[in-house]
Amino acid sequence: MEGFKNFFAGRWGIISVGIIIGVLAPLLQKLGNPGNMGVCVACFVRDITGAVGLHRADVVQYARPEIIGFVIGSLIAAFMFKEFRPRLGSAPVVRFVLGAFAMIGALVFLGCPWRAALRLAGGDGTAIFGMLGLIFGIWLGTLFLKNGYSLGRAQQTHFTAGLMLPIFMAGLLFLTLVYPQVSGQAKNEMLFYSLKGPGSMHASLIVSLGVGLLIGFLAQRSRFCTMGAIRDFVLFRQMHLLSGFIALIVTALVFNFLVGQFHPGFQGQPVAHTMHIWNFAGMMLSGLAFCLAGGCPGRQLFLAGEGDGDAAIFVLGMVFGAAFSHNFGLASTPKGVGPFGIQAVVVGLLVCLFIGFTMRKRIA
């Protein structure tokens, strides 16, 4: 067990996790998930938000089992290796706000860092601007970190408090099993299911859940984080997490190429738009928010699975942001940004800068 544990914390461990995700994500696309969206944490949390009716955009409603698997898989790994540590209290409401704006930014770009990588690996040139925005946003965040930005210390808390998000996810899985999709119906007694659009495209429940569980387990062990990958390189010139992220992109690229999912170009890419400035700015907002919150959306799910209540609050903030995005026209569509998308990005950046400038203390 110890050797296994050490393996994933090492250089080859993180690279192998990147390779495994790089195979599984495009495979999920092959098995039914939307284009260049084998795994997208932001999109899938947004789909869950729609599945429970918190927004009514009928093309993006589906209780994505991958997300459920991410949290439960991480929980299983944390229990197996005695790393489940219930903790909470590091500026939770700020994390909620950061989660909301991270989601709003991601939905202007149409993807989180995971999907930005998968879009690149699928040949989507528009993702280059998103990736540059992500790097720029994270770089901004590191400036705050260097100047003493901190959300403060978390406290140990009750066992139950650490279980809140895993229980929520287990409840969602229960609902999905009890109220499965009725063919041709957009809603059963409980959940919404898209009949068209990205929300209607998905691999089977068992495959999605299985892949989610495996990725959740491996990511908990390896601390895989797409934001941390860039942040640690910028801050410390450290390649550890970045090597995993690069392994994901390269593997997904090769896999896409081999199975005919690589379509290079800028026009007509799946679930993407060509307003490059807003691809950049949306992801810049996301990158900054993730950096200020200490983890990419996937990492927040994995942390929530190992008992981090603050990460769970961030995830709930993402749900809130997704509902806001689709209820008030902030989210982009393949045609371009939504009616209030630009205003939302500007407000989000101002809020993040306000948080970054004001939440400082001497850390040395």
Added chain:
Amino acid sequence: MAITVDARGLSCPQPVLMTVTAIKSGGSDEITIMVDNETAKENVCRAAVGKGWTVANIRDETDGCGITIKKR
């Protein structure tokens, strides 16, 4: 004189930032960093080794663990 850095309750990258800051301060050839989670422990050890220091001792305590690093 040994320096002690308390990074308990803090999430990444702060424990690493504090470690690197302490190393750069040049005040001591021996630093003990207190952390309370495995991720911070791994990251602090990795950063120390990256800076050319050695991990001399990891002491488990009830409310976390103390990592002692020494200048090579």
